Amino acid sequence: MDILVQQLINGLVLGSVYALVALGYTMVYGILELINFAHGEVTMFGAMVALAVISALLGAGVDLPGVVIALLGLLTAIPACMLLGYGIERLAYRPLRHAPRLAPLITAIGVSIVLQNIAMLIWGRQYISFPPILPQGYHTLLGARITDVQILILVASLVLMVALTLLVQRTQLGRAMRATAQSPQLAGLMGVDANRVISLTFIIGSGIAAVAGVLVSAYYGLAHYYMGFLLGLKAFSAAVLGGVGNLAGAMLGGLLLGVIESLGAGYIGDITGGFLGSNYQDVFAFFVLIIVLIVRPSGLLGKPSHDRA
Amino acid sequence: MTELIKVTHVSKQFGGICALNDVSLTVYKGEILGLIGPNGAGKTTLFNILTGFYTATSGELSLNDVSMRGLLAHQVLQRGIARTFQNIRLFANMSVLENVMVGRHSRTHTGVVGAVLRHRRARVEEVAIRTRAHELLHLVGISRHSQTLAKNLSYGDQRRLEIARALASDPQVLALDEPAAGMNPAERDTLKQLIRDLRDALGLTLLVIEHDVPWMMSLCDRIAVLDFGEKIAEDTPANIRTNPRVISAYLGDGA
Numbered sequence: 032m033d034i035l036v037q038q039l040i041n042g043l044v045l046g047s048v049y050a051l052v053a054l055g056y057t058m059v060y061g062i063l064e065l066i067n068f069a070h071g072e073v074t075m076f077g078a079m080v081a082l083a084v085i086s087a088l089l090g091a092g093v094d095l096p097g098v099v100i101a102l103l104g105l106l107t108a109i110p111a112c113m114l115l116g117y118g119i120e121r122l123a124y125r126p127l128r129h130a131p132r133l134a135p136l137i138t139a140i141g142v143s144i145v146l147q148n149i150a151m152l153i154w155g156r157q158y159i160s161f162p163p164i165l166p167q168g169y170h171t172l173l174g175a176r177i178t179d180v181q182i183l184i185l186v187a188s189l190v191l192m193v194a195l196t197l198l199v200q201r202t203q204l205g206r207a208m209r210a211t212a213q214s215p216q217l218a219g220l221m222g223v224d225a226n227r228v229i230s231l232t233f234i235i236g237s238g239i240a241a242v243a244g245v246l247v248s249a250y251y252g253l254a255h256y257y258m259g260f261l262l263g264l265k266a267f268s269a270a271v272l273g274g275v276g277n278l279a280g281a282m283l284g285g286l287l288l289g290v291i292e293s294l295g296a297g298y299i300g301d302i303t304g305g306f307l308g309s310n311y312q313d314v315f316a317f318f319v320l321i322i323v324l325i326v327r328p329s330g331l332l333g334k335p336s337h338d339r340a
Numbered sequence: 341m342t343e344l345i346k347v348t349h350v351s352k353q354f355g356g357i358c359a360l361n362d363v364s365l366t367v368y369k370g371e372i373l374g375l376i377g378p379n380g381a382g383k384t385t386l387f388n389i390l391t392g393f394y395t396a397t398s399g400e401l402s403l404n405d406v407s408m409r410g411l412l413a414h415q416v417l418q419r420g421i422a423r424t425f426q427n428i429r430l431f432a433n434m435s436v437l438e439n440v441m442v443g444r445h446s447r448t449h450t451g452v453v454g455a456v457l458r459h460r461r462a463r464v465e466e467v468a469i470r471t472r473a474h475e476l477l478h479l480v481g482i483s484r485h486s487q488t489l490a491k492n493l494s495y496g497d498q499r500r501l502e503i504a505r506a507l508a509s510d511p512q513v514l515a516l517d518e519p520a521a522g523m524n525p526a527e528r529d530t531l532k533q534l535i536r537d538l539r540d541a542l543g544l545t546l547l548v549i550e551h552d553v554p555w556m557m558s559l560c561d562r563i564a565v566l567d568f569g570e571k572i573a574e575d576t577p578a579n580i581r582t583n584p585r586v587i588s589a590y591l592g593d594g595a
Contacts, residue, residue: 203462203469209434221445222509
């Protein structure tokens with residue numbers, strides 16, 4: 032019983048990070064119908080920038096509480112990633128706006144590789160550890176442990192998801208984004224500047240990715256120039272699971288994927304009689320992706336693509 | 341009467357095809373001007389030029405004596421000419437109310453920072469947009485559907501929604517491209533009354549394309565007739581009815 036609860040907690044925590052990253056994929060897809068494969072790398076940059084700031088502050092012997100130092104790292108990472116996201120769109124995707132769809136897709140993979148290599152040149156190939164500056168306590172819940180960092184991740188993700196939903200559903204900017212997603216041409220006629228909306232979509236998605244990157248590196252205590260690759264692919268699977276282009280779908284897909292992965296890792300040993308261990312955790316995300324693509328390609332909350340206005 | 345729109349010697353060529361040939365037309369403030377003519381006469385082409393969808397190959401266009409040549413569609417909207425479409429173009433997956441609210445986008449000022457931080461001015465503007473959208477839905481008579489998705493409206497109501505969305509930009513001129521298409525006789529009568537009400541309530545000038553000639557005769561103050569890209573008449577309905585060139589365009593020379 033407590034193993035089940037424990038895996039559910041772990042899964043929800045991991046899943047909420049997937050959900051944050053998946054939101055970036057799905058927002059961009061909703062407007063441009065482009066899978067921005069560089070999004071995972073933006074997440075990685077968020078973690079790297081934050082860690083660079085944190086270690087600089089610690090190295091300089093700044094006498095501040097750990098939480099404040101972490102927050103300063105995060106607050107540097109967010110604008111840095113926003114700038115990065117804006118730059119990627121501006122330099123790599125906008126010139127290909129009217130090119131065949133395969134061109135920006137391949138460019139996205141290229142951007143992803145370029146960003147990995149830039150990160151490797153700046154921060155090296157080694158794993159960078161997240162200093163223990165955040166509270167390390169834990170609480171007991173239904174016989175399972177939930178750490179302070181886990182609570183922090185859940186709360187931060189929830190706040191961001193609610194804020195994004197409000198932004199998209201309740202503001203002029205959100206309406207302009209949805210209108211552009213449905214028909215860029217018609218939205219343009221109404222005076223909506225599609226390029227501006229697209230830039231903002233990348234900026235907002237990248238800001239959220241920065242938070243996700245910092246959270247995930249705080250959770251695992253590690254960051255690495257290659258971390259965005261797998262995280263990005265899993266978040267992409269989560270977005271597809273929920274229905275790519277659908278914000279609620281990305282959140283649901285992320286949480287579900289986290290739980291599936293966590294339960295899978297927890298029980299795979301028992302199921303296969305010890306033949307496969309929890310190191311096969313990563314298999315589940317892609318197993319789910321394959322099943323979704325076979326059974327329901329439009330995702331849980333997605334509509335069939337011909338329904339797009 | 342004040343001249344509002346002046347079209348002078350406008351031609352439009354698509355490759356070798358001349359869709360409009362040297363058309364001149366004056367629209368007076370506050371009138372309902374009808375545009376009729378057989379299929380392919382160039383009515384929608386003229387609309388598209390007036391609303392910035394196409395650029396005229398030659399000729400001049402002005403609104404209130406200010407040239408509109410070369411303006412893009414959203415700039416024309418900003419200047420005060422709004423339109424509806426022959427084939428309905430709505431944001432199908434947004435609510436009726438939101439469609440109208442997006443239509444007001446060209447008249448709003450809240451920037452990104454405002455939208456994100458939701459400071460006071462942004463909230464005040466948002467409320468004003470919402471209130472105005474409700475008023476317009478009430479005016480065109482579909483306020484009870486405000487929360488319905490646009491795609492779930494009946495055909496006639498979708499046409500009304502397009503009108504409300506066009507009105508949201510506070511236009512001086514409203515251009516309606518076949519607003520009565522697909523409507524039954526009763527709906528056509530209500531629409532006719534609505535168009536007159538819009539003129540009287542909002543002080544609008546209206547340009548209307550429609551194939552139903554008797555309906556146009558009873559609605560419009562003046563009618564312009566296009567045939568094969570040329571304007572063959574511009575007059576009151578009574579005079580249009582007896583104009584020999586119009587009769588021959590519609591019935592053929594043998595009539």
